[in-house]
Amino acid sequence: MNHPAMPAAAFARPIPEGLADELAARFGERFTRAAAVCLQHGRDESCYEPIAPDAVVFAHSTEDVLAVVKLCAQFQVPVIPYGTGSSLEGHLLAIRGGISLDVSEMKAVLAINAEDLTATVEAGVTRKELNDALHGTGLFFPIDPGADASLGGMSATRASGTNAVRYGTMRENVVALTVVTAAGKVIRTARRAKKSSAGYDLTRIFVGSEGTLGVITEVTVRLYPLPEAISAAVCNFADVDSAVRCVIETIQAGIPIARVEFLDTACVRAVNHFSKLTLRESPLLLFEFHGSPSSVAEQAESVQNLARENGGTDFEWATRPEDRTRLWTARHNAYFAGLQMRPGSRAITTDVCVPISQLAQSISQTNEDLAASQLASMIVGHVGDGNYHVMLLIEPGSAADLEEAEAINGRLVSRAIAQDGTCTGEHGVGLHKMAFLEEEHGADALDLMRELKRAFDPQNILNPGKIVSLD
Ligand SMILES: Cc1cc2nc3c(=O)[nH]c(=O)nc-3n(C[C@H](O)[C@H](O)[C@H](O)COP(=O)(O)OP(=O)(O)OC[C@H]3O[C@@H](n4cnc5c(N)ncnc54)[C@H](O)[C@@H]3O)c2cc1C
Numbered sequence: 001m002n003h004p005a006m007p008a009a010a011f012a013r014p015i016p017e018g019l020a021d022e023l024a025a026r027f028g029e030r031f032t033r034a035a036a037v038c039l040q041h042g043r044d045e046s047c048y049e050p051i052a053p054d055a056v057v058f059a060h061s062t063e064d065v066l067a068v069v070k071l072c073a074q075f076q077v078p079v080i081p082y083g084t085g086s087s088l089e090g091h092l093l094a095i096r097g098g099i100s101l102d103v104s105e106m107k108a109v110l111a112i113n114a115e116d117l118t119a120t121v122e123a124g125v126t127r128k129e130l131n132d133a134l135h136g137t138g139l140f141f142p143i144d145p146g147a148d149a150s151l152g153g154m155s156a157t158r159a160s161g162t163n164a165v166r167y168g169t170m171r172e173n174v175v176a177l178t179v180v181t182a183a184g185k186v187i188r189t190a191r192r193a194k195k196s197s198a199g200y201d202l203t204r205i206f207v208g209s210e211g212t213l214g215v216i217t218e219v220t221v222r223l224y225p226l227p228e229a230i231s232a233a234v235c236n237f238a239d240v241d242s243a244v245r246c247v248i249e250t251i252q253a254g255i256p257i258a259r260v261e262f263l264d265t266a267c268v269r270a271v272n273h274f275s276k277l278t279l280r281e282s283p284l285l286l287f288e289f290h291g292s293p294s295s296v297a298e299q300a301e302s303v304q305n306l307a308r309e310n311g312g313t314d315f316e317w318a319t320r321p322e323d324r325t326r327l328w329t330a331r332h333n334a335y336f337a338g339l340q341m342r343p344g345s346r347a348i349t350t351d352v353c354v355p356i357s358q359l360a361q362s363i364s365q366t367n368e369d370l371a372a373s374q375l376a377s378m379i380v381g382h383v384g385d386g387n388y389h390v391m392l393l394i395e396p397g398s399a400a401d402l403e404e405a406e407a408i409n410g411r412l413v414s415r416a417i418a419q420d421g422t423c424t425g426e427h428g429v430g431l432h433k434m435a436f437l438e439e440e441h442g443a444d445a446l447d448l449m450r451e452l453k454r455a456f457d458p459q460n461i462l463n464p465g466k467i468v469s470l471d
Pocket residue numbers: 044045080081082083084085086087088091092103123144145146147149150151152153154155156157158159160161162210211212214215216217332333335336426427463
């Protein structure tokens with residue numbers, strides 16, 4: 001069964017033998033057409049059936065990336081940058097064939113400028129690898145999508161995670177990028193100065209461009225001092241609305257919480273089962289507070305008061321690092337926990353983000369919609385940002401399940417856009433959200449995005465058919 005939003009892969013054609021010969025000569029075993037490797041590079045964590053590229057090249061340097069992009073431009077063959085393959089919206093499917101350019105072996109940590117609070121890494125370094133490299137410096141990198149994604153992929157999807165409510169997303173935390181352009185040039189988008197008004201902001205054009213405008217080979221990111229004190233707490237509520245109201249009041253009061261994650265009852269049950277926890281099975285908020293010991297205590301007291309006013313339980317604290325790690329690992333594994341609710345099922349994950357004042361209404365209307373459906377579902381969210389995910393479980397091969405899940409997502413997105421929100425807070429567009437961009441941005445803005453794509457990639461070789469279609 002194919003997804004209704006899937007364009008026909010009919011225009012994919014095998015790569016020319018001339019290109020294959022050139023790539024084999026330059027890359028040896030790092031160029032492969034092995035079916036299993038190609039298939040693995042034509043899938044992501046979405047519910048789409050994989051569509052394999054014709055070949056995969058493993059790059060080890062910016063020069064390697066440059067060589068592949070130049071050859072692909074010469075032969076007019078698509079190039080799809082590949083990080084760790086953890087994206088969720090069909091980003092990596094080779095809908096027009098071509099070369100998957102895997103940068104995951106570009107692992108150098110090039111510079112840690114502790115005094116400036118920045119680090120520069122090659123694109124294949126993952127968020128956990130960067131934090132391992134920062135061990136002993138007193139600094140950390142906060143952006144934490146559930147998967148241990150690459151910094152190149154996270155930049156390319158404008159990723160965020162549980163810490164974004166305090167530290168921002170990749171949009172706020174990428175300082176500069178080195179990018180190989182479709183024209184076969186290597187550019188640096190900015191210097192390391194904290195501020196700059198020097199011309200168009202190329203960094204922010206490439207952040208979130210999903211491999212469609214250039215291939216990122218190096219990333220400079222902001223770092224933060226490790227907080228002196230960290231406390232995590234769990235708080236249960238009688239119903240979803242009370243939990244969400246507590247979050248809204250916390251944000252509106254300007255309390256600088258580091259993390260606040262919402263799990264509905266189905267999600268708590270799934271997480272308990274998957275991660276062998278014993279959390280109380282009702283809607284819950286998972287908080288984390290960072291700062292000096294006194295500011296952590298003050299923040300926690302203020303939030304506990306707001307929770308009590310909304311009928312929340314007394315905080316259950318996780319102060320030991322190993323207890324906190326257990327809790328947050330369980331949260332990060334919520335997706336896989338959800339899949340275990342129905343072994344063998346696939347998931348469609350929604351990703352709306354709304355202004356915080358609209359969050360309670362958004363979740364409550366979504367819950368009404370979910371109650372009328374027979375699909376198993378759960379809600380989990382970075383609610384401090386107004387961003388939440390509904391995970392809808394579908395039977396593989398069931399067109400009816402797929403249609404119903406997409407209809408729920410469509411209604412959810414339309415409501416979010418009407419509330420001045422977005423179809424995707426953090427996962428990106430890929431193939432799955434393309435149909436919503438006109439509703440969100442309007443036809444003229446979407447035309448301008450197409451013009452941008454044409455200007456950066458006139459031959460349409462960089463991850464073609466994603467974000468905007470030029471057909
Ligand atoms: C369990 C789970 C939980 C998740 N939780 C979150 C979350 O909380 N927040 C969140 O934001 N995301 C989340 N994600 C989604 C995913 O982890 C992010 O989208 C991540 O940023 C993708 O990085 P990657 O290295 O895996 O990129 P890939 O999946 O390999 O690629 C993603 C896109 O970026 C492009 N790309 C990759 N590398 C480069 C490069 N060097 N240059 C140019 N383009 C490139 C690709 O072409 C593709 O379009 C989650 C995924 C899973 C499976």
